[in-house]
Amino acid sequence: MKLEDIKTVGMAGAGSMGAGIAQIAAMAGLQVKVVDMSEEVWGRAKKTIVKSLERVVKKGTITEKEMEETIARISFSTDVASLKDVPFIFEAVFEDINVKKELFAKLDAVCGSDTIYATNTSSISITEMAALVKNPANFIGMHFFNPVPVMKLVEVIPALQTAPATKDLALDMAKKIGKTAITCKDTPGFVVNRLFVPYIIDAVRLLEEGVASAEDIDTAMKLGCNMPMGPLEFQDFAGVDIGYHVINIFHEYMKQERFAAPGLLRNMIKAGYVGRKAGRGFYDYSEEK
Numbered sequence: 001m002k003l004e005d006i007k008t009v010g011m012a013g014a015g016s017m018g019a020g021i022a023q024i025a026a027m028a029g030l031q032v033k034v035v036d037m038s039e040e041v042w043g044r045a046k047k048t049i050v051k052s053l054e055r056v057v058k059k060g061t062i063t064e065k066e067m068e069e070t071i072a073r074i075s076f077s078t079d080v081a082s083l084k085d086v087p088f089i090f091e092a093v094f095e096d097i098n099v100k101k102e103l104f105a106k107l108d109a110v111c112g113s114d115t116i117y118a119t120n121t122s123s124i125s126i127t128e129m130a131a132l133v134k135n136p137a138n139f140i141g142m143h144f145f146n147p148v149p150v151m152k153l154v155e156v157i158p159a160l161q162t163a164p165a166t167k168d169l170a171l172d173m174a175k176k177i178g179k180t181a182i183t184c185k186d187t188p189g190f191v192v193n194r195l196f197v198p199y200i201i202d203a204v205r206l207l208e209e210g211v212a213s214a215e216d217i218d219t220a221m222k223l224g225c226n227m228p229m230g231p232l233e234f235q236d237f238a239g240v241d242i243g244y245h246v247i248n249i250f251h252e253y254m255k256q257e258r259f260a261a262p263g264l265l266r267n268m269i270k271a272g273y274v275g276r277k278a279g280r281g282f283y284d285y286s287e288e289k
């Protein structure tokens with residue numbers, strides 16, 4: 001299959017990553033069929049996409065008419081069967097191998113063996129996931145970064161079973177949807193999270209040890225290293241619960257103490273301090289609600 005043959009892509013999962021991928025694919029002129037079991041999740045995804053596109057219009061990168069056309073290219077369904085005949089399907093459902101397994105079984109039941117599956121997993125082995133589908137040669141990792149419309153990178157990760165043609169197609173697709181790709185081996189964390197997750201964990205440890213306040217840790221990294229967000233601010237933005245889940249998967253794969261989740265994160269989850277979306281994480285956002 002060649003990139004020119006792909007006019008429609010599928011997006012399984014409409015969380016923040018799925019919404020972002022759907023948006024950039026539609027902005028690149030592709031029809032996008034989004035599938036998520038929950039209509040409530042769609043509602044949120046649609047709002048996120050519109051809000052994000054409004055920012056792009058404000059910047060003058062696209063016109064209002066182009067925004068309307070982009071939105072019109074995205075359709076939503078709860079039925080996996082709507083992805084039948086879609087040649088290229090992105091996957092960004094919950095980071096749990098059993099959830100992914102269930103989804104790919106449903107997809108395999110309706111899609112042909114020439115369908116390309118590109119998973120956005122950040123912490124599960126691509127090779128392990130490829131082994132779940134009927135044609136592992138067409139399975140690949142394409143790992144995007146949050147917020148997807150802004151972050152220019154995608155990591156392209158072939159599984160042991162991935163065909164060279166699938167890798168080439170994923171690289172072409174990354175370029176078409178406006179991303180710069182790097183390729184790497186299927187190892188836990190790939191490149192970015194292998195470096196980023198220990199940094200995030202260490203920031204929580206500094207706070208736990210009372211080395212500095214949350215504000216001072218974040219200010220240190222923003223002003224001392226030019227990070228756009230501090231490590232604790234970032235966790236509030238991405239969701240402390242999601243980060244905690246990813247850290248635990250990493251720890252399970254890496255079996256190294258430096259990947260163990262700090263106790264403070266566990267307690268924050270128990271307290272419901274899961275970040276900006278809950279009104280409280282490392283910082284208090286109750287005034288913003």
Ligand code: 3HC
Pocket residue numbers: 051052053055056059122144145146147149150151193196228229234238
């Ligand atoms: N859609 C479209 N444009 C957006 C946007 C969105 N959702 N969010 C921000 N922007 C644009 C703004 O319009 C603005 O554009 P301009 O500079 O041309 O005017 C620009 O991005 C900056 O936005 P803001 O001025 O509103 O705010 P910030 O300067 O604080 O930027 C941020 C926001 C881009 C989120 C920035 O803080 C950032 O880069 N944070 C770090 C994000 C990061 O590290 N992501 C990677 C995490 S690792 C990961 O995702 C892996 C996964 O496995 C967990």
